[in-house]
Amino acid sequence: MATKVVMAQLSPTMEEGKLLEWKVAEGDRVEASDLLAEIETDKANMDIEALGGGVVLKILVEEGQTVPVGALIGIIGEEGEDISALLEEAAAAASVASGAVEPGFPEEADAVVPPAPPEAPPPAAPVPPVVEPPHSKAGESSVTGTVKASPVARRMADDAGLRVSDIQGSGPGGRVVKRDVEAAIAAGGTVARATEPSGGAAVAHAGAPSGPRRLADETLEPSQMRKAIARRLVTSIGPVPHFFLTTEIDMGRALELRKALNARLTGGKIGVNDVLVKVAAEALARHPEINASWEGDTIRRHGSVDIGIAVAIEDGLITPVLRAADRKGLLEISTEASELIGRAREKRLLPEEYQGATFSVSNLGMFDIDQFTAIINPPEAAILAVGGTIEKPVVVDGEIEVRPRMRVTMSCDHRVIDGATGARFLETFKAMLENPLELVL
């Protein structure tokens, strides 16, 4: 029985994919999870694997060609098998796809469903979806932050205290529809988004009851004053009203700590940034009001401290997420961060590895930047912009000393965080960096 290999939706916003390279040729025999092709998506280069075994009977898309999600790109089956029906189907789909239609759901754009012609077209060959890729993620766009969901699904999720963004959508383009919310409610509200495409490393995330996640998210009713603050400030600067807090930190002891630890390490080295992530995570654990999101009617305090690390890559920027950073040791953070950053630069991150941070750190110290302000990545409520550590004269106990000093600026979402709240967080952050022994407390 021949099976289809289709352009998988490898990121929530992916609408089409470019076939970079075929790893197999027509006539090759493949086994389950063999690499079939490398695909360039809007976010990263990713692999498509075979989910079943057989012989590659047909390759329909040439290297370098871009096709919409869901398009047939190849056929796997047994030698000598008749695949003409599948080829016809592919040709028909290609002619339909030329219109402005949603991938995989071509009737969507039609205002009118025409009646069936008198002679119904021959039914498509019975093809089990064995090699179909896993279903797309819920249609979240990281650009707009919106999730595709039907109105009734949204309303039911709201009533049940669920976020549609936490629910796997089964509708066209990953739209969350009524049955998905019903399933999520039936499962006690813990039906998370699909974990990952085949072959990816599992990352505990979004409602998985096990793993390093410590607490459930908490939804707070904002006070009237908080609502007024939110409403007023958005009219001034919006939609995320930023304000900025800057402080200068003496890095002497933190650098000593790092040096001492590295002297004992045989493998990789702990970087300054790893220390900053660790300290930020610890400070966030102590100030949960910063580890939060404004959600329109409510404020969500995240149960997990998931830190996004801004990484500059060719023609852009991506923020791999270090999950549950407050629960991890420096070494673990360092190892995981360097692995994530490495793959980020190769554009090989999986979507769940760069989405859903609760706080971000952006460091431009290596570019000799003293100080800068960063833009918050919604729905996070804050981002920390880190400048370089510079030797400068400062007054210590009445004497002028040369000290390594680092300036950090936190951008805060004023709907969630007030000046004093942010300042208290920075105070903790600074105190911990200046007395890193606090980390062991």
Next chain:
Amino acid sequence: MAVITYRDALNRALREEMRRDDRVFIMGEEVGEYDGAYKVTKGLLDEFGEMRVRDTPIAENGFAGLGVGAAVAGLRPVVEFMTWNFALLAYDAIVNSAAKIRHMSGGQFTVPIVFRGPGGSALQLAAQHSQVPDPWYANIPGLKVCAPATPADAMGLLKTAIRDDDPVVFIEGELLYNVKGEVPDEEHLVPLGVADIKRAGEDVTIVAHSKMLHVALQAAEKLSAEHEVEAEVVDLRSLRPLDLDTYVASVKKTNRAVVVEEGWPVAGIGAQVVDDIQREAFDYLDAPVARVSGLDVPMHYARALEKIIVPDADAVVKAARHVCYLD
């Protein structure tokens, strides 16, 4: 309850109203001696005589205008068009006279007239004789518009239309005249502007009227038998005013809707129904509302092409599966 045809139900309505009120009279081409082109007026000439059952020349604008004058003067005319296609010649009398006089006279005159006749496609009557006039009249303030699908509704609505003080456009289904159904033995009135749920269901609402009601019911049975989908079928019955309360309530229950009509899609009845649904039931929708309509072309004479142009149950089933995310 007697089981009678749609044709006989209309005949009974006319007869009962003419017996009840001697201001009611019938006028049109071949309504008398010939018993009507579709035999709706059968036997009325014999019972009520030439004064009240008037054969007219082939001059639609003339006798429609005459009817409007008679209504203003105090009679209650029922003007039959052999088909609504011919009533295009009388559009001025209906739209510019009948629909406007009450407004333009500041309420001094009402126009209690019924214009009735068959609409929609039949069998190979080609482009000029297969038209669905529903939106042409539903668009006009000052008119009321009915399009019944069953014998009981045809009888009940026609009687109410004759008693109404405003002009009523009464669009019968050319292919419905032989449809049989139960009709109450006692007097039966159906209010204007009230839809009817012809089949209850939980999963999807199918809104239809006239001939398409039967297509919708057929589709609903298929959906139930073959696809485990229970459709609720709403029969609009009146196209002006539309009973949005009924179909909005149904969609709030089912979260999905398919709106079916025989006519063209652009500015069709379904366009109005979909607009009501998206506005009044937005938070209840699980899918964009689907429409099934005739194709946007003049009707073809060829039988094979005619079948493609007019919606059938399979098209409705497909649309229903689509909004239920079963494709």
